[in-house]
Amino acid sequence: MTEEEKKDSTRIAKLFRDYSDYLYNFAITRVNDEHIAEDLVQDTFVAAIKSIKNFESKSKESTWLTAILKNKIIDHYRKKVNQYKKESIETLHDTNDYFDERGSWRVDQRPTDWHLDSGHSIDQKEFYEILQKCISRLNELQRITFVMKHLDDADTEDICKELKITTSNYWVIIHRAKLQLRKCLEVTWVNN
Template structure:
Protein backbone atom coordinates (compact mmCIF):
# COMPACT_ATOMS: atom_id res chain seq x y z
CA UNK A 1 0.00 0.00 0.00
CA UNK A 2 1.06 3.62 0.29
CA UNK A 3 3.62 5.12 2.61
CA UNK A 4 2.52 5.95 6.15
CA UNK A 5 1.98 9.63 5.29
CA UNK A 6 -0.21 8.77 2.32
CA UNK A 7 -2.53 6.07 3.62
CA UNK A 8 -6.05 6.05 2.26
CA UNK A 9 -8.91 6.78 4.60
CA UNK A 10 -12.05 5.40 2.88
CA UNK A 11 -14.18 6.00 5.98
CA UNK A 12 -13.87 9.75 5.41
CA UNK A 13 -14.11 9.87 1.61
CA UNK A 14 -17.75 10.87 1.50
CA UNK A 15 -17.30 13.68 4.01
CA UNK A 16 -13.99 14.88 2.57
CA UNK A 17 -14.48 14.46 -1.18
CA UNK A 18 -18.09 13.75 -2.20
CA UNK A 19 -19.14 17.38 -2.67
CA UNK A 20 -16.05 18.20 -4.71
CA UNK A 21 -16.39 15.09 -6.90
CA UNK A 22 -20.12 15.70 -7.38
CA UNK A 23 -19.57 19.33 -8.45
CA UNK A 24 -16.76 18.24 -10.79
CA UNK A 25 -18.98 15.60 -12.39
CA UNK A 26 -22.04 17.82 -12.62
CA UNK A 27 -20.05 20.47 -14.50
CA UNK A 28 -19.17 17.87 -17.13
CA UNK A 29 -22.28 15.68 -17.27
CA UNK A 30 -25.03 18.11 -16.13
CA UNK A 31 -27.27 15.29 -14.94
CA UNK A 32 -27.71 15.19 -11.17
CA UNK A 33 -28.65 11.51 -10.86
CA UNK A 34 -25.89 10.38 -13.18
CA UNK A 35 -23.39 12.58 -11.32
CA UNK A 36 -24.37 10.99 -8.00
CA UNK A 37 -24.06 7.53 -9.53
CA UNK A 38 -20.62 8.29 -10.96
CA UNK A 39 -19.35 9.54 -7.60
CA UNK A 40 -20.61 6.35 -5.94
CA UNK A 41 -19.02 4.24 -8.68
CA UNK A 42 -15.78 6.15 -8.15
CA UNK A 43 -15.75 5.34 -4.44
CA UNK A 44 -16.45 1.67 -5.18
CA UNK A 45 -13.73 1.48 -7.81
CA UNK A 46 -11.30 3.21 -5.43
CA UNK A 47 -12.05 0.67 -2.72
CA UNK A 48 -11.36 -2.13 -5.18
CA UNK A 49 -8.08 -0.48 -6.27
CA UNK A 50 -6.95 0.71 -2.84
CA UNK A 51 -4.00 -1.69 -2.85
CA UNK A 52 -2.71 0.06 -6.01
CA UNK A 53 -2.67 3.54 -4.45
CA UNK A 54 1.01 4.49 -4.31
CA UNK A 55 0.68 7.77 -2.44
CA UNK A 56 2.30 9.75 -5.26
CA UNK A 57 -0.71 12.07 -5.28
CA UNK A 58 -3.27 13.21 -2.79
CA UNK A 59 -6.29 11.06 -2.08
CA UNK A 60 -8.53 13.64 -3.83
CA UNK A 61 -6.34 13.73 -6.93
CA UNK A 62 -6.38 9.93 -7.10
CA UNK A 63 -10.18 9.81 -6.70
CA UNK A 64 -10.59 12.53 -9.34
CA UNK A 65 -8.46 10.54 -11.79
CA UNK A 66 -10.71 7.51 -11.29
CA UNK A 67 -13.76 9.75 -11.76
CA UNK A 68 -12.34 11.22 -14.98
CA UNK A 69 -12.14 7.70 -16.42
CA UNK A 70 -15.76 7.10 -15.44
CA UNK A 71 -16.78 10.35 -17.17
CA UNK A 72 -14.88 9.36 -20.32
CA UNK A 73 -16.83 6.08 -20.28
CA UNK A 74 -20.07 8.10 -20.23
CA UNK A 75 -18.83 10.21 -23.15
CA UNK A 76 -17.89 7.05 -25.02
CA UNK A 77 -21.38 5.59 -24.50
CA UNK A 78 -23.00 8.83 -25.67
CA UNK A 79 -20.90 8.81 -28.81
CA UNK A 80 -21.34 5.15 -29.71
CA UNK A 81 -23.74 4.50 -32.50
CA UNK A 82 -23.46 8.03 -33.82
CA UNK A 83 -22.33 8.04 -37.42
CA UNK A 84 -19.43 10.02 -38.75
CA UNK A 85 -20.22 13.54 -39.79
CA UNK A 86 -20.26 14.28 -43.51
CA UNK A 87 -17.03 16.20 -43.96
CA UNK A 88 -18.05 17.74 -47.27
CA UNK A 89 -21.13 19.28 -45.70
CA UNK A 90 -19.02 20.63 -42.86
CA UNK A 91 -16.58 22.21 -45.30
CA UNK A 92 -19.47 23.92 -47.06
CA UNK A 93 -20.77 25.21 -43.72
CA UNK A 94 -17.34 26.56 -42.85
CA UNK A 95 -17.24 28.55 -46.10
CA UNK A 96 -20.40 30.32 -44.96
CA UNK A 97 -18.85 31.38 -41.66
CA UNK A 98 -15.19 31.90 -42.54
CA UNK A 99 -13.26 33.60 -45.32
CA UNK A 100 -11.48 30.92 -47.37
CA UNK A 101 -8.30 32.97 -47.80
CA UNK A 102 -7.81 34.36 -44.30
CA UNK A 103 -9.75 31.92 -42.13
CA UNK A 104 -11.31 34.87 -40.29
CA UNK A 105 -15.02 35.23 -39.56
CA UNK A 106 -17.17 36.62 -42.39
CA UNK A 107 -18.67 39.93 -41.27
CA UNK A 108 -22.23 38.57 -41.16
CA UNK A 109 -21.22 35.82 -38.71
CA UNK A 110 -18.71 37.57 -36.45
CA UNK A 111 -19.35 36.78 -32.79
CA UNK A 112 -20.81 39.57 -30.70
CA UNK A 113 -19.09 40.43 -27.42
CA UNK A 114 -20.52 38.36 -24.58
CA UNK A 115 -19.65 40.74 -21.78
CA UNK A 116 -18.06 37.96 -19.71
CA UNK A 117 -15.04 40.08 -18.93
CA UNK A 118 -16.81 40.96 -15.68
CA UNK A 119 -15.04 39.36 -12.73
CA UNK A 120 -18.12 39.48 -10.49
CA UNK A 121 -18.61 35.92 -9.12
CA UNK A 122 -22.40 36.20 -9.44
CA UNK A 123 -22.15 37.16 -13.10
CA UNK A 124 -19.73 34.31 -13.73
CA UNK A 125 -22.08 31.88 -11.95
CA UNK A 126 -25.00 33.01 -14.12
CA UNK A 127 -22.87 32.70 -17.25
CA UNK A 128 -21.75 29.19 -16.27
CA UNK A 129 -25.38 28.14 -15.73
CA UNK A 130 -26.30 29.37 -19.20
CA UNK A 131 -23.20 27.73 -20.68
CA UNK A 132 -24.22 24.40 -19.08
CA UNK A 133 -27.71 24.69 -20.56
CA UNK A 134 -26.24 25.46 -23.97
CA UNK A 135 -23.88 22.48 -23.69
CA UNK A 136 -26.86 20.23 -22.94
CA UNK A 137 -28.47 21.28 -26.22
CA UNK A 138 -25.52 19.87 -28.17
CA UNK A 139 -25.66 16.31 -29.49
CA UNK A 140 -24.01 13.90 -27.04
CA UNK A 141 -20.87 13.38 -29.08
CA UNK A 142 -20.37 17.11 -29.62
CA UNK A 143 -20.79 17.83 -25.92
CA UNK A 144 -18.35 15.05 -25.05
CA UNK A 145 -15.70 16.25 -27.50
CA UNK A 146 -16.08 19.91 -26.51
CA UNK A 147 -16.01 19.16 -22.78
CA UNK A 148 -12.99 16.88 -23.02
CA UNK A 149 -11.09 19.40 -25.15
CA UNK A 150 -11.99 22.70 -23.51
CA UNK A 151 -12.90 21.82 -19.93
CA UNK A 152 -10.60 18.87 -19.27
CA UNK A 153 -7.77 20.00 -21.58
CA UNK A 154 -7.48 16.51 -23.02
CA UNK A 155 -5.20 16.04 -26.00
CA UNK A 156 -6.85 15.72 -29.40
CA UNK A 157 -5.29 12.31 -30.00
CA UNK A 158 -6.60 11.02 -26.66
CA UNK A 159 -10.12 12.27 -27.43
CA UNK A 160 -10.09 10.72 -30.90
CA UNK A 161 -8.91 7.38 -29.52
CA UNK A 162 -11.37 7.33 -26.62
CA UNK A 163 -14.41 8.39 -28.65
CA UNK A 164 -13.41 6.56 -31.84
CA UNK A 165 -13.53 9.59 -34.13
CA UNK A 166 -11.08 10.56 -36.84
CA UNK A 167 -9.04 13.74 -36.46
CA UNK A 168 -10.98 15.29 -39.34
CA UNK A 169 -14.28 14.51 -37.64
CA UNK A 170 -12.90 15.83 -34.37
CA UNK A 171 -12.20 19.25 -35.89
CA UNK A 172 -15.58 19.31 -37.61
CA UNK A 173 -17.28 18.48 -34.32
CA UNK A 174 -15.33 21.14 -32.43
CA UNK A 175 -16.19 23.68 -35.11
CA UNK A 176 -19.89 22.85 -35.06
CA UNK A 177 -20.03 22.75 -31.28
CA UNK A 178 -18.45 26.20 -31.07
CA UNK A 179 -20.87 27.61 -33.63
CA UNK A 180 -23.84 26.18 -31.76
CA UNK A 181 -22.56 27.35 -28.39
CA UNK A 182 -21.90 30.80 -29.78
CA UNK A 183 -25.43 31.07 -31.15
CA UNK A 184 -26.96 29.77 -27.91
CA UNK A 185 -24.88 32.10 -25.73
CA UNK A 186 -25.65 35.10 -27.92
CA UNK A 187 -29.34 34.31 -27.65
CA UNK A 188 -29.43 33.60 -23.90
CA UNK A 189 -26.64 35.74 -22.40
CA UNK A 190 -27.47 39.41 -22.49
Protein backbone atom coordinates in the same frame (compact mmCIF):
# COMPACT_ATOMS: atom_id res chain seq x y z
CA MET B 1 -15.08 -6.93 10.38
CA THR B 2 -11.39 -6.81 11.22
CA GLU B 3 -9.76 -3.78 12.79
CA GLU B 4 -8.20 -2.89 9.48
CA GLU B 5 -11.48 -3.13 7.62
CA LYS B 6 -13.07 -0.90 10.20
CA LYS B 7 -10.32 1.65 9.74
CA ASP B 8 -10.74 1.57 5.96
CA SER B 9 -14.47 2.02 6.15
CA THR B 10 -14.14 5.00 8.50
CA ARG B 11 -11.67 6.47 6.07
CA ILE B 12 -13.99 5.97 3.11
CA ALA B 13 -16.86 7.56 5.02
CA LYS B 14 -14.69 10.57 5.69
CA LEU B 15 -13.59 10.75 2.05
CA PHE B 16 -17.21 10.67 1.04
CA ARG B 17 -18.08 13.54 3.37
CA ASP B 18 -15.12 15.58 2.17
CA TYR B 19 -15.27 14.98 -1.55
CA SER B 20 -18.74 13.88 -2.66
CA ASP B 21 -19.81 17.44 -3.58
CA TYR B 22 -16.62 18.10 -5.48
CA LEU B 23 -16.79 14.81 -7.39
CA TYR B 24 -20.48 15.16 -8.11
CA ASN B 25 -19.93 18.64 -9.51
CA PHE B 26 -16.96 17.39 -11.53
CA ALA B 27 -19.12 14.61 -12.97
CA ILE B 28 -22.18 16.69 -13.71
CA THR B 29 -20.28 19.33 -15.66
CA ARG B 30 -19.05 16.49 -17.85
CA VAL B 31 -22.03 14.17 -18.23
CA ASN B 32 -24.91 16.58 -17.84
CA ASP B 33 -27.25 14.14 -16.12
CA GLU B 34 -27.95 13.89 -12.39
CA HIS B 35 -28.56 10.16 -12.34
CA ILE B 36 -25.45 9.37 -14.29
CA ALA B 37 -23.42 11.72 -12.11
CA GLU B 38 -24.74 9.94 -9.01
CA ASP B 39 -23.85 6.55 -10.49
CA LEU B 40 -20.38 7.74 -11.40
CA VAL B 41 -19.74 9.05 -7.88
CA GLN B 42 -20.94 5.73 -6.50
CA ASP B 43 -18.72 3.75 -8.88
CA THR B 44 -15.80 5.94 -7.89
CA PHE B 45 -16.21 5.13 -4.20
CA VAL B 46 -16.77 1.46 -4.88
CA ALA B 47 -13.47 1.44 -6.78
CA ALA B 48 -11.85 3.51 -4.03
CA ILE B 49 -12.85 0.95 -1.40
CA LYS B 50 -11.15 -1.77 -3.42
CA SER B 51 -7.94 0.11 -3.87
CA ILE B 52 -7.66 2.07 -0.64
CA LYS B 53 -5.08 -0.37 0.66
CA ASN B 54 -2.76 0.49 -2.20
CA PHE B 55 -3.37 4.17 -1.91
CA GLU B 56 -0.35 5.90 -0.50
CA SER B 57 -1.32 8.79 1.66
CA LYS B 58 1.50 10.89 0.35
CA SER B 59 -0.45 11.65 -2.83
CA LYS B 60 -3.47 13.87 -2.48
CA GLU B 61 -6.79 12.18 -1.79
CA SER B 62 -8.68 14.51 -4.12
CA THR B 63 -6.25 13.79 -6.95
CA TRP B 64 -6.59 10.05 -6.42
CA LEU B 65 -10.40 10.14 -6.36
CA THR B 66 -10.58 12.48 -9.35
CA ALA B 67 -8.37 10.13 -11.36
CA ILE B 68 -10.73 7.23 -10.62
CA LEU B 69 -13.73 9.35 -11.56
CA LYS B 70 -12.09 10.49 -14.80
CA ASN B 71 -11.67 6.88 -15.88
CA LYS B 72 -15.31 6.18 -15.09
CA ILE B 73 -16.33 9.19 -17.16
CA ILE B 74 -14.24 8.04 -20.13
CA ASP B 75 -15.90 4.61 -19.93
CA HIS B 76 -19.26 6.31 -19.94
CA TYR B 77 -18.30 8.43 -22.97
CA ARG B 78 -17.19 5.37 -24.91
CA LYS B 79 -20.55 3.70 -24.41
CA LYS B 80 -22.50 6.85 -25.27
CA VAL B 81 -20.52 7.72 -28.33
CA ASN B 82 -21.05 4.38 -29.98
CA GLN B 83 -24.77 4.99 -29.80
CA TYR B 84 -24.72 8.51 -31.16
CA LYS B 85 -21.77 8.72 -33.43
CA LYS B 86 -23.08 7.75 -36.80
CA GLU B 87 -26.23 9.81 -36.86
CA SER B 88 -24.59 12.86 -35.29
CA ILE B 89 -21.73 13.03 -37.78
CA GLU B 90 -24.13 12.74 -40.68
CA THR B 91 -26.35 15.56 -39.47
CA LEU B 92 -23.32 17.75 -38.80
CA HIS B 93 -22.49 17.74 -42.46
CA ASP B 94 -25.79 18.55 -44.01
CA THR B 95 -27.22 21.14 -41.67
CA ASN B 96 -25.98 24.64 -42.10
CA ASP B 97 -27.89 27.12 -40.01
CA TYR B 98 -25.16 29.69 -39.75
CA PHE B 99 -23.87 30.32 -43.26
CA ASP B 100 -25.44 30.74 -46.68
CA GLU B 101 -24.51 28.70 -49.74
CA ARG B 102 -21.46 30.91 -50.36
CA GLY B 103 -20.26 30.41 -46.80
CA SER B 104 -21.07 33.94 -45.59
CA TRP B 105 -22.86 34.56 -42.29
CA ARG B 106 -26.62 34.52 -42.68
CA VAL B 107 -27.91 37.98 -41.78
CA ASP B 108 -29.70 36.83 -38.61
CA GLN B 109 -26.69 34.77 -37.49
CA ARG B 110 -24.01 37.44 -37.63
CA PRO B 111 -22.17 37.84 -34.32
CA THR B 112 -23.24 41.05 -32.58
CA ASP B 113 -21.03 43.28 -30.47
CA TRP B 114 -20.98 41.99 -26.88
CA HIS B 115 -19.78 45.39 -25.58
CA LEU B 116 -17.31 43.91 -23.17
CA ASP B 117 -14.74 46.64 -23.66
CA SER B 118 -16.72 49.35 -21.89
CA GLY B 119 -15.39 48.33 -18.47
CA HIS B 120 -18.35 46.01 -18.20
CA SER B 121 -17.11 43.02 -16.26
CA ILE B 122 -18.47 39.53 -16.54
CA ASP B 123 -20.54 38.29 -13.61
CA GLN B 124 -18.64 35.08 -13.14
CA LYS B 125 -21.23 32.87 -11.47
CA GLU B 126 -23.96 33.84 -13.88
CA PHE B 127 -21.69 33.42 -16.88
CA TYR B 128 -20.66 29.93 -15.80
CA GLU B 129 -24.23 28.87 -15.20
CA ILE B 130 -25.27 30.01 -18.64
CA LEU B 131 -22.18 28.49 -20.22
CA GLN B 132 -23.02 25.20 -18.53
CA LYS B 133 -26.60 25.40 -19.77
CA CYS B 134 -25.44 26.14 -23.30
CA ILE B 135 -23.02 23.21 -23.24
CA SER B 136 -25.84 20.95 -22.11
CA ARG B 137 -27.79 21.88 -25.23
CA LEU B 138 -25.12 20.55 -27.58
CA ASN B 139 -25.79 17.14 -29.02
CA GLU B 140 -24.17 14.21 -27.25
CA LEU B 141 -21.20 13.79 -29.57
CA GLN B 142 -20.48 17.52 -29.70
CA ARG B 143 -20.74 17.81 -25.95
CA ILE B 144 -18.45 14.90 -25.20
CA THR B 145 -15.85 16.02 -27.74
CA PHE B 146 -16.04 19.56 -26.48
CA VAL B 147 -15.78 18.65 -22.81
CA MET B 148 -12.80 16.39 -23.41
CA LYS B 149 -11.02 19.13 -25.31
CA HIS B 150 -11.79 22.08 -23.11
CA LEU B 151 -12.55 20.90 -19.61
CA ASP B 152 -10.07 18.09 -19.53
CA ASP B 153 -7.53 19.52 -21.90
CA ALA B 154 -7.02 16.22 -23.69
CA ASP B 155 -4.87 15.96 -26.83
CA THR B 156 -6.70 16.04 -30.13
CA GLU B 157 -5.09 12.75 -31.03
CA ASP B 158 -6.25 11.06 -27.82
CA ILE B 159 -9.79 12.35 -28.21
CA CYS B 160 -10.02 11.06 -31.78
CA LYS B 161 -8.69 7.68 -30.70
CA GLU B 162 -10.99 7.49 -27.70
CA LEU B 163 -14.09 8.49 -29.65
CA LYS B 164 -13.04 6.70 -32.84
CA ILE B 165 -13.49 9.73 -35.06
CA THR B 166 -11.21 11.19 -37.74
CA THR B 167 -9.32 14.43 -37.18
CA SER B 168 -11.38 16.20 -39.82
CA ASN B 169 -14.63 15.07 -38.18
CA TYR B 170 -13.21 16.23 -34.90
CA TRP B 171 -12.70 19.76 -36.23
CA VAL B 172 -16.13 19.84 -37.81
CA ILE B 173 -17.63 18.83 -34.46
CA ILE B 174 -15.67 21.45 -32.52
CA HIS B 175 -16.44 24.13 -35.09
CA ARG B 176 -20.18 23.43 -34.94
CA ALA B 177 -20.10 23.26 -31.16
CA LYS B 178 -18.38 26.64 -30.94
CA LEU B 179 -20.84 28.25 -33.35
CA GLN B 180 -23.75 26.95 -31.33
CA LEU B 181 -22.25 27.92 -27.97
CA ARG B 182 -21.44 31.43 -29.15
CA LYS B 183 -24.98 31.89 -30.40
CA CYS B 184 -26.48 30.47 -27.20
CA LEU B 185 -24.38 32.80 -25.04
CA GLU B 186 -25.36 35.75 -27.17
CA VAL B 187 -29.05 34.99 -26.91
CA THR B 188 -29.23 34.05 -23.22
CA TRP B 189 -26.48 36.06 -21.62
CA VAL B 190 -25.50 39.09 -23.68
CA ASN B 191 -29.02 40.08 -24.66
CA ASN B 192 -30.26 39.94 -21.11
